[in-house]
Amino acid sequence: MVLEAMISTTIVGASGYGGGELARILDSHPEFDVVQVLSNTFAGKPFAAAFNGMYGTSTGDLICAPTSDEPAGDLIFLAQESGYAMKVATEYLAAGKRIIDLSADFRLTSPDIYRTYYKSEPAPTSLMEHAVYGMPELFRSKVKDARLIANPGCYVTASTLAIKPLLDADLLIGCGIIIDAKSGISGAGRSRNDAIYKYSEANESLRVYGVGGVHRHTPEIEQNLGVRVLFTPHLVPMTRGILATCYLPAMDGVTLHAAYESLAAAYANEPFVTVRPVGEYPSTKDVAGTNRVHIGLGFAQASSTLIAVAAIDNLIKGAAGQAIQNANIMYGLPETLGLAHGGIWP
Secondary structure, eight states, rough: OOSSOEEEEETTTSSHHHHHHHHHHTTSSSSSSEEEEEEEETTTTTGGGGGGTTTTTTTTTTTTOOTTTTOOOOOEEEEOTTSSSSHHHHHHHHHEEEEEEETTTTSSSOOOHHHHHHHSSSOOOOTTTTTOOOOHHHHHHHHTTOOOOOOOHHHHHHHHHHHHHHTTTTOOSSEEEEEEEEEEEEEEEEOOOOOGGGGHHTTTOOOEEEETTSHHHHHHHHHHHHHOOOEEEEEOSSSOOOEEEEEEETTTTOOOOHHHHHHHHTTTTTTTEEEOOOOOOGGGGGGTTTTTTEEEEEGGGTTTEEEEEEEOHHHHOIHHHHHHHHHHHHTTTTTTTTOOOOOOOO
């Protein structure tokens, strides 16, 4: 169903990387009309001052307002740091708005786990009752009727989609899962000023962080899979992209062919997930600038370990693109609307 009138949309936190990608994609979306961009950093300036590539576009001409302003759109994308959305969501929902939150405020169902990993108080139960976890490949039917969407984390999206069908098919032991994931520097966000994110520090280097399962995406991955995992992220000197290599101890008798067929069948009708032919493994370049996930599957016979490799663009399928995919579903639009383009090459 395509609506007759365009859906008015506000982006809060528009000058961050996630907000910028939302604005860029939505600017040419046939059904969503960005009517307002909120940014404290660029308040009073045209949005194109935040992202020069938006000069000459309708969204680029919008004047940024501070985040304290009342959102004008019917659909609100919240692209702020964690802790912001839970402060404003009740008011927005009461005003009849629909919300898609790109932070972690509504992702974790356990208040205690949220406190442990985010060192702050979780969203109140009254809000969590409205929240739907927005990974369409897993929860499409719930997304359709939602008014508050918790957009998944970027590492979480790549890892979950690589592993979940294999677990569901009882092909994995369910313990001993190791996720070795690497992300471009944009994953840290635009406002981070830590020395390690400067070009001179990050270039010609590879850095591990969040060692020992302490990264905030660990409990989100475990919540999706229903099993414990050992997740270790790394920072690589590229702008965007995530490559997650997942080591998955297999049940006795499992073959690469059986596992591949199970994975391919699970995603046969998914518009944004491609299971690559046996022997092919994706690179981040393959999905750059897209809302797509590419997954390759291998098998280490000696250790009976399946190896699933997933590549995504962390700013699109890992953030803004998945948010728009969720918005399309919420409003009964074709799921691929505004997102169907292929990758940029070279």
